[in-house]
Amino acid sequence: MEDEVEFRSTRLDSTRNTPLTALARAGAEAFGYTARLRIPRELAQLLRLRVAQLNGCPYCLTVHHAAARAARVPRAKVECLVSWWETELFTAPERAALTYAERLTSSHGSTAEQPFQAVHEAVAAHYAPEEVLEIAAVVINMNIWTRLKLAEGAMPTMAVEPAVPPLDDRVPTEVSEGGRADT
Template sequence: MTSRLSYGNPLAIAFVKHINAAGKVVADSSLPAATQELVKIRASQINGCGACLDIHTKEAARAGESSVRLNLVAAWREATVFTEAERAALELAEQGSRIADAAGGVTDEAWANAVKHYDEEQLAALVALIALINTYNRLNVITQQPAGEYQPGQLG
């Protein structure tokens, strides 16, 4: 597959630079790194973004995430390997990625469950992360960015 658009053009460079900076703010938050990767993977599965799945599954594995957990992200409801906090984050990620599928977007129940497990900063980071990964997914899917060649550590 060949990409429809190069991220090397000046406008794309400027835009991606800004969303990367926002991503750094989230990455540096107190939201657990494992939770961050799980959320990125689940949203990318929902959105069919092979490029992001390639990146985030490899980065999660590099950070020590088990293959069992990585393989079960899509079936997290039935899997016993995720904490209640991670489940709350994954539910929020699903609902936040599928806003058009439900009237009103994220349910009060999903939000209340997330509030049980995360403090105000972590909730802000979680919401920002869901918005960011959905942005990356859309950029990559629209422009047909290829997947499979990512080498762990390329992101910096």
Template sequence: MEARLDFYKASPEAAKAMLALSAAVSKLGLEPLLSELVKLRASQINGCAYCVDMHSTDARKRGETERRLYAVAAWRESPFFTPRERAALAWTEALTRVADTHAPDADYEALCAEFNERERVDLTLAIGTINAWNRLAVGFRSVPAA
């Protein structure tokens, strides 16, 4: 696959805004490994090879195990994730596929059981942010380094 364009060069202002949003989200207090799992799962759903590569690499650097990384795509059938991680992954799937799911009550109830109100908002913003990055990277065919 060949990149369509470099969106960083095409619109430095847009790239700067996305980078600033990502930096702000990273300071909201969500656990770094949880954040990487969410980014990875959304990127898998969206078919973003660039982001899957980036976030699996970043998760490994933060100490995530290969076994859990491989299991993210099948987290519902895997015993490797905590209830908090499961709630975050379910919410990630619900919001990433919002046109189909409409953010089901069951997923929100699981979220409420594991996250306080502020954390719910922060996680939702993190999910929205990775989805925006995925749309840039998939739309413009960003390619991971070989």
């Protein structure tokens, strides 16, 4: 049986801020893991999972590992995503999109020697402008969600299985006509 996880918020209740939750929900509907996108579902899920890794969001990691399985992302890609650049598992377009996601998530990596424009041009070499915009939207949406869940303190805990009631010491010896066990 697969481990079941429950979440509890340990810091903030974001539902008390209607504009914030509306923003997050609108992004999820348009660019979340259930949205219909132009870019391949596998790529979108890899981007979401990578942003969750970069931002250290346990809620998003849990949700998007499950979503990656549902999207049939190859297990090797999911397992090696944390060091994707050290593998030959990812296509050139995926590598460009992952680089784009990392730089958009951690923009402090942009320098005079490595401007964001070069990263944009690399991803644009593989994807149509509408797809690049969608890649950006998926990444931006995930950054909103990872930061929201971190602020909430969305803490995964192991789901507690209901306790099994103690067995009755009495052992039925006979079943009466009414279907009751007599002891």
